[in-house]
Amino acid sequence: MSQINNISSSQHTKETFNYIRLLNELRRVGAHFIVNIPTIVFCGSPSAGKSSLFELISGIKLEICTRCVVELRLTESVGTWSCQVSLRKEYDENEKRLSRPIETKFGDLINDINQVGLTVRRAQKALLNPTQDNDRYLEWNFNCDELKSDDLDFTKNVVCIEIKAPNVPNLSLIDLPGIIPHKLDLGYCIVNNQTKKQLMEDIKSEDDIKFEEANLVEVEFFEMGESWNSFYSFEKAGINQLQQKLAELLIQAIEKDLPDIRKSVEDKLDEVCRDLESIPMQLSDNSKIEFYRMVKNCSTIIKTETMSSNDQIELWKSFNNKFTQFKKELYVLRPIFSIGCEINTNKKLSTAKFDMLDDFIEDHTIIENSIDQLQQITEAQLSEKISNAGVRLLPGFTPYSAAKLIIQENQAKWKKPAVNCLNAVYEVMLKLVNSSVEKTFSRFPGLIEKECKDLTGKQMDLMHQMELANHPFTLDKQMMLNLKMTYLYSLQQAVKNENKEPSDALEIVALIMAYLKFSIKRYVDNIAMTIIHFLIEEFSKKIEEKLMDIFVHNDEESINKLIKEDDSTKYQREDMLNREKYLKEVLDKIIKFGI
Structure with missing residues (x-):
């Protein structure tokens, strides 16, 4: 015992x-x-x-x-x-x-x-x-x-x-x-x-x-x-x-x-x-290899983010919102054509308003709220422009110069909303780039940017100059003819009860409405595509080239300065690694004990 x-x-x-x-x-x-x-x-x-x-x-x-x-x-x-x-x-x-x-x-x-x-x-x-x-x-x-x-x-x-x-x-x-x-x-x-x-x-x-x-x-x-x-x-x-x-x-x-x-x-x-x-991650000892790795990583992030795929719907939702805003700004610059005659009893002008972009915007609130603030072009004003054209015309012919003048007056207003759109998309891109650079270069002082915006601006200027060229232009003659005939019929219907013959002004109104509708839609698409190509896509291609240019044209000492890690990141990593080490040490002792 x-x-x-x-x-x-x-x-x-x-x-x-x-x-x-x-x-x-x-x-x-x-x-x-x-x-x-x-x-x-x-x-x-x-x-x-x-x-x-x-x-x-x-x-x-x-x-x-x-x-x-x-x-x-x-x-x-x-x-x-x-x-x-x-x-x-x-x-x-x-x-x-x-x-x-x-x-x-x-x-x-x-x-x-x-x-x-x-x-x-x-x-x-x-x-x-x-x-x-x-x-x-x-x-x-x-x-x-x-x-x-x-x-x-x-x-x-x-x-x-x-x-x-x-x-x-x-x-x-x-x-x-x-x-x-x-x-x-x-x-x-x-x-x-x-x-x-x-x-x-x-x-x-x-x-x-x-x-x-x-x-x-x-x-x-x-x-x-x-x-x-x-x-x-x-x-x-x-x-x-x-x-x-x-x-x-x-x-x-x-x-x-x-x-x-x-x-x-x-x-x-x-x-x-x-x-x-x-x-x-902690940097390697070789600064050039480290910088090259970071450049590749940063450019890959930007390329991935700017791809129009289902995974990046939030970014492209932001881009599309800016393009929609551009479309709305251009829309509210359109002219409204007023066709009609004076009613003697009330001494008021009874007119029919014609909007060539009534199907251009989905938000009908904008349509209703904007009509009264838009430029109004009346039949009388058009008749005066025809008269001032100084051209003797046979019956049925309209002066082309009068139509061109009204079209160019309207097109001259398009540049500002286009530039606003470029700036808005650029801001979205800037946030993306800063975020991507932050992920890769956040611990380093100073790198990056702006060239692609300037290039996009130049391309937009070129497009605007082409729209303002001496001769309004399109190869789609059939579309222009169809639009013109549709508008002309509507204009004639508006005055037929007045027992008046259609005036030369109606012919010009129909022509202007057809061309402006066609060219505005073309301009909106082209500006958006220019921004997408030269700013969004081109930037994602050139960012790696730009960063590599820094790499090529700087010596090792300069690169070391560029990628010198800030102390806060270094200390944070060291603290986390230290905590990880002793947590593993504690866990190892408990596991070895048999718990």
Whole structure:
């Protein structure tokens, strides 16, 4: 029976040793920065007896006024007693939390238990003077003015005391300075005295902390200075019972929380990996190769974005909106022809209005709202222009110069809406280019643009000059003839009830209406196609050429300056990579443990 008990005890010791070792490793690599790690914490008012209890559990005399966090790691092992003191830096000199802790050994392995207190005191001295080299304090001799000579009164950084020895409990606990922390990590087991009630109230007041009173281990402190060892005879008192109870609670908390800790680490690792994908890759050492790669990448993005495919409907929706706006601006510049005669009874002119573009715009609200504001060309005005043409005409013939004059007067107004359209599409392109360049060159100062807009503007000027040429022109004579005859019939119908013969003016009106309708539609399409070809498509072709021109005509030093990465991107990437590294390290330790 005794042998069975020994085997059982040995197996339990091994399990607790493994759990405590895992807990210490997780804290060492910074797991407590990202997830809640079960931890026993001593906290309370100054001189409440925390350090005295801490010394009894550890078996060492610290003899310090605790002005930093002290972490004790007890591990049962075979062999002789040994202790290693380390410093874990979790905050910088301005008390800003680091991205991950940095733990370094403070001095050599200690084999004399009487040397631990002085070494811990020196380690705390090093933490309280963060601007100094730690090695300066390895052999430090203290004096009475010690407190005045420190940079800090207190620090959140940690002195770690790792003790390995036979017959010590497998336990890990933390001694806080004499300040009640405002927030505590979920899962802390807290040993406290008179401040327990206040602590519970503080914790419960925090909405984001779940608190279970069962996690508190209440230990009644007797009179200060009274030895805990004097209570060994009581069944539920004494240091041995406390050590056993704390170890049991800590192991239970670790067993219970490890699956949740693993899931939390995995979730945070996934989040960091997603963030890393949005950060540009680190540059290679060869600046020319790097620049070439970025040029190809940028031009590919722009080409892909400007392809009129189902995948890019939003971009082309923006382009088409600008073309539609151009069409509307041109539409409201059209003339309206008023044909009719005066009614003597009311002394008003009863006219029929003819709009050659009534089928040009789908938005009929624009048609209804625009007619009264448009240029009105009356039959009388046309008759006057015919008369001023100074040409003797046989009956049935109309002066071509009068028609040409009215057409060119209208065409002269088309350039402004065309330029407005070019500028509007250019703005959309500029956003696309800036976005594409941002994706590739966002971390670099200055590259790119404008040539294609100027080329497009020149092509549009050429088209406008062709429309304003001396002779209105089309090869589609049949269409012109059909339109003219349709309008002429409508015009004649408007005056037939007046018992008047159709005037020469009606012939000219029909001709002008037919040509303007044809040429406006042609102009709208041609301007849109010019912008698409010379601005949108041509830019996507020339952007790579333009960027490569920078590459060819600059030496390596100049290219290095062009693609010099800004510090914010560099630091962001380094921070993410650092977080990824230690999250993987934490996860690896948990997986290897078997969770």
